[in-house]
Amino acid sequence: MEINKVLMVDDDQSIRRICQVSLSNVGRWQVILAESGYDGLELARKEKPDVILLDVMMPGMDGPTTLLKLREDEDLKHIPVILMTAKVQPQEVEQYTRLGATGVISKPFDPLTLPSEIRKLLCA
């Protein structure tokens, strides 16, 4: 699939910063950033991104809850969602996949290879 626009949702500014640089310069994609699940849902409705990267552990609405909201929304349910989390366990990957995630990327990640990891998950 062709990717033009990526929405990245993470409450940690340091992660948003390095993702912005990686996705725009290595992936050559347009990047939209959100710092909470609520903002992420709003921006997803407004921007209709090609893929959404979603942090798991966020205050307020966490990643899995945001994912469920995305999957319940007729206009957004088709957008692939990749969850990002530190030290992911195999049973967690299974759990997130059951919730409708396209895949999981483990943090930390290499900013030089993050876009290819995303492409790989989308093509799997």
Add this chain to the structure above:
Amino acid sequence: MAIEDENGGDNEEVNDAEYDEALDEVLGTLRREYEDELPARFAELKNYLDKAKEGGEKQLEWLAQAHTIAHRLAGTAGSYGLAELSHNAGIFDAYCKRLLKSDVKGGAHLEDWREIDAMAEAIFSSHPAGQH
């Protein structure tokens, strides 16, 4: 091609080799900015741990705050190339996750604190910002 910084702003047009060099430079700048923020993060982590050690009804809340900081360090530090810090924060993250899930009634036990202190020290000693 033009390199975008973390604010999404374009710099001047460059060829492939210059592009790689410019990207390295942007990543290097980001890493320095991240490292500049570490003393504040370490101080915050230490503060929450000190509060948690005092006990009281908010003990688990303070420990959960310390856990959140360690969890973030585990995820971010490695992405900025600070592998040892990320690794040690990950150990603390996993330990606190288990401890908090076990719903410790009446506070963490002394041996927990010894372990927590040792793991926190490993985090601080992973980077010059945490060495006194």
